Amino acid sequence: MGNGALSGAVIAVAGAGGPAGRAALIRLAEAGATVVGADNDPERLAEAVDAASYAAGGATVIGEPVDLLDLRSTQEWAARVEKDFGRVDGLVHLVGGWRGSETFTKTSLDDWDFLELLLIRTVQHTTLAFHEALQRSDRGRYVLISAAGASSPTAGNAAYAAGKAAAEAWTLSMADFFRKAGGPDGPTSAAVILVVKALVHDAMRADRPNAKFAGFTDVKDLAEAIADVWEKPAAEVNGHRLWLTEKP
8 A cells, every 4th residue: 555645544536436536546545545435326336446446455445325416415425434534634526527519609508507516516515515624634635627628618618618617716715715724834735626628538549449539638647646636735736726738
């Protein structure tokens, strides 16, 4: 097991059942963390937990179906993690989704309703549920995965870009909470935004062998960047966007 900044840490991962979640569970467990994954798909979550447990050889990796669209359920999950393991040192937010349109004119507000729940409401609920436990940690980190489109929206991506921008603003407000709570000595916990263009994983490459996926971030590289957040002092990363793709 790892002996770095993640050794012995307790990290919760929201959206743990997807390809990015699976990669993050494996990387965090290999670094010596106890990893607690949540997803709304129990079968997908169980597969991701099994893969991480196997890859990390005896690390504690558990999964729990949680409805992150329900604030009370999310709060109960946060309380359970802290009660069961004595601390919470991180929440990695990997809940995602995408909908777009051919042009701005064809934008459907139904897409906004869908994305607002996935991209914003889940961030609101996880930040509100976990912020106090993260502040109690000596290495608390909230990690949001965002998209370059939040800073440079395209005509067909209005709903998605606006949702990501709102999630970023919400996360930066949490960063300000950590900054103020740290006082003159600076924050001990941090809220961080990792910015990608889009994500790619092995199954996508297999489905589209001729695609270039230019500027995309592999989920394994994203997992590495997530782990690296704990290697840096809180003051260095709190309230910062860390770009894993070219800035627009």
